Amino acid sequence: MRITRVLSAARVLSTARAGSAARVVGAALLMLGVAVSPAAADSSPSASPSDEDSAPTSAGTSFRTATEVDQGRRATANASTGDYLYWSFPADAGQRPTVNATVKLPDAHASATWQIDVYDGLRRRQACQYGAQTRTAAEDAASVNLSCTLRTVRAWSEPWANDPLPGTYYIRLTTVGLKSADLGLPVSAEVKVDSKDVGGAAAVDGSLAEPLVPGVAVAAKESDEDSDTSVAALSSIEPDDGWASGWWSDRWVWTAMGGVLAALAGVGGYSLTRGWPTRPTRVPPGA
């Protein structure tokens, strides 16, 4: 029968197409993703802090005085055992930040427990998904490494939830258990924040009008009044390429690609049932 023959041929054809189509789609998605995401993320002009290589060499002692450090930059500080060291960094939607800290301990010390806590822009403590947030250094240990991987930062959440939101994050590094003989001994600490870009998998609907940056309302008002004078702000840090506007995610590419594929599959399905009767007529006479 003619129809069955065509059908089986089409089946071979379509499976072959499906395989290559998947590869093509994958490649197209990759290309689109690469081509589009940096352009979309660059929604506000960057202050180009990457020009300077100076990393902070001190740490704050409270939320108010926290030293600002960009992601991917190693901040160091010399301090005393027992100090509470604060840094702040910006985290944007779709990022999953990991805070790494190393404390170099004094030559002679008793065993001490060190801990990092991460707080969001509302000073709410943020849970660590994994990583050694608290670690006890043995008496002969020269240093102790701590790390904390936060949950993925979402663009929006319910006001009653304490999901991580775009904005300033605070790191507090301190010793939580120490012998009083160790109090005040010099230590040096090092922190670095890196984040994994989770991308569209974490994209949610809705967005905040302003990132969770403390003092953002005051800063906005003052910059309206006079932009010449630089005033101390609670937090003036922002990502290298500005805060994401929140409308972009790779879900656009996936959905659009899905639509195209569905349309192609629809045409394919239609022509299967119709056979290929009209096809030879469309071929130019000279072919």
Place this chain on the structure above:
Amino acid sequence: MITRQRLAVGACALLAALTAGIALPAGAFAGEPTGDDAPKVDLVLDVSGSMRARDIDGQTRMAAAKQAFNEVLDATPEEVQLGIRTLGANYPGDDRKTGCKDTEQLYPVGPLDRTEAKTAVATLSPTGWTPIGPALLKAADDLEGGEGSRRIVLISDGEDTCAPLDPCEVAREIAAKGIGLTIDTLGLVPNIKMRQQLSCIAEATGGTYTSVEHTEELTDKVNQLVDRAADPVVTPVAVDGADACAQAPTLKSGLYTDREEFGQHRWYRVDVAPGSELRASVSVAADRRVNPDYGVLLRAVTASGREIVRGESTGTGRTDVMSAGLRYPKAESEDGDKDSGDGSAAEVVCLQVANSFSAASGVKTTPGLPLELTVDVVDGPDTSSDVASFGLGRGWWLLGALVLTGFLAGVLWGWISRWRIAVWRTN
């Protein structure tokens, strides 16, 4: 960031000097905080008899301190107003009463003349008692006035010898009195008791305590502390929270500070207009020895007493501060007459701050714990109608489902049109 700012300030100053063509007197550069805003630092140095001990890098404690001071005076940033106060420098006798009043302003807090300050330091020789408490009180007076940050750096080699005035409680009183006054303490070759006392003083004011065994450590630390004073920080506004919402002060966006006693509640009011979002965070600092389990609660309550949202946090173990935060987006008003009433439609939200700190035995409960409140009223968020971003999907399952649906739709459409043609032909 800060380094960059300083560089920029320096560059501006240089440019200004060049264009003016004259050497401007120091301190008159544009962009530098002068007068009221200048950060003030008072170095309080112990010159008691024990400073004669020769145990820092082979030299006496006094010599080490002098060497450190010389280097610090050289490195002090231009904008910092630095003063020096001594304790136990003048009275060598045995009379406790006189000895415990022995504190003197060696160099007044003000624009720094390095040579003069160094000469003054050079004259010091270890003499008398260690009246830390009285010296701190006087140092706080030295720093009075102005809007800038204030810092006392206390360098001592022994505990206070002037009981019953507990320097730790003095420090707490000072912190409760003045805004933004921090006391950092440095202990030269410390023993247990002194370490406790000095760290207690630091803790009471949000400062740091450092043990010093080498001259270099002393220089680095004092330099670091003076630099820290020069960093611009936001000065909080003092506010007096009420016991109930009805009497509570109304706050706008900003940073506020208050005191809250153990078990006390503090109320504040914030006006939140429809379509805007209230963000509040509160930190209650443990500025004294507290029991190891504690918590802080921040509630947003309507004027009629209904709780809207709360932020809570609890903790255990050693801590400096406990903080909680909340946000409350108020929906746009339903009526649509948003422009008619700009202030009248605003809802009064009461913020209640409670803490469950408890004082360790033998610790004074007054003044209350320092409380820091940040209030931001910003535009409201775009509310979400879908879990996913704009209802979009992603992943291979989505593609598969779409392809399958498209294919089935195509097949179905094809069959229908075949059937219709067949029907048409038969007719």
